[in-house]
Amino acid sequence: MNESPRTDRRAPANAALRVAAPVLALLALLALATLVPPDLAGAALRIESTDRTRANGMDAAFDRLSDRALVLVAFDADLGTYAETRPVVRAAIADLRARGARLAIVSFTAEGRALAVAELSRLQRLGAEDDEIADLGFAGAAEAGLVGAIPNIVPRGAEGSIVEAIRSRGSDLDAFALVLVVSGGDLSVRSWVEQVLPRVPDLPIAAIAPTFLEPELAPYLRTGQLRALLATVPEGLAYVDGIAEADHGRAAAVGALPMLVGLLVALGVMAQSLLAPLVRRSRPDRWRRVG
């Protein structure tokens, strides 16, 4: 009994669909979970953020700033980990703006610059004015660029009231009341502690970093080289919860449901993959032949 040519043509498409179906279903499930408002899950689902120690540390670092203080945001996040730190970064920028700080954004890595441009564009859409945020652009060459920027952080041709305020204070890193380092894998806040602090010892540094950098950065917090550090999702969430009102709810909310769905799917796949060989081994031969 021969199959028709039409059936033959459909076979590869059906096979591809069978392979893609679980992935598409997972993506649809995650998209649906993302659309559910975070409040709907209630108290049963939440990312635990009971320890506010580090969030309080960030609050204290910001509390020390005077009105219209100059704050440098060193934006060197990377694309691989920025999804984790993005809500905290947005909340911190909103918090600083609400406190009346004047922000200057600079990047020393290419990925950091790309993400900084996207965030600057978002802030402009939200109505940020030129006297609130200045773009100091991209100073390449990573650590060498960082060291090179210590005596002069302002690029040639830069304009604006914030740029003029930095120039009037000498154009160097001493002009800033605080540096907020948005850290990534390529250039972490460790470079700031190693390269900048020996040259500018009185510069207060606060940092937001992805979880994988926490074991490396925690000692700097204990020694006081960092004024504040937020380096895990619960720490970041504790901080975001605390300042949610400052941004009028515009800071990205961290929903527990998409995370729960993703983790349960991952757990299911890992359990199935771990148990499958055991199940196959325990089957009698006749079952193995059939299955």
Next chain:
Amino acid sequence: MRRSLTAGLALATGAILLLDLLIINPSLELLAGGVVELLILLAAAAAVGGAATLAAHHLPGLASGGHDRWDAVMLLGGMGLILMAGLRPGSNGSSDPAVNWLISALLVPIASSLFALVFLFLLGAVRRGLSIGTREATITVVAASVMVILLLPLGGAAGAALATTASWVRDVPLAAVFRGLLIGIAILVSVSAARILLGVGSTDD
């Protein structure tokens, strides 16, 4: 001879930067600043060289019209677009609004989408790794499963207990292993740097 020149350069550069950190002297500061400027120029030259090599690698594919042609078109087209936006007359360079638009509207969303797929690729890698049946893959996946359970975003007493255990795992065993690795890497780098500077070891490098 070549190695002694490299070692000499590294030693001199390192000494200048170190002395600049230790001693406040305007002449030394000027010299160290010059060295840093040279390093920045070298990094820029390396980046330009890398981009040129990439373009040179893909240009033949574009000309030959093989099955890689569309990859080459996309890559070279993207490079050309960014270069044109940044280098056209009257442009502000890397801060030009056209460059910023290309980055925020195209580059970042596309790259973020690719990174979002890492979740799926990881799950695929778990399945393939376990199907091979190595002990290392099994241990890795079991450890990952335990961490996933600890990170489940649950509320109440159960959630608090999971979060406390996750914090302990991160702060004690994980931190110990990580810092041990860092100390080991630092010692190895110091030893290997000293070997290069002192000219100790085999001559085949």
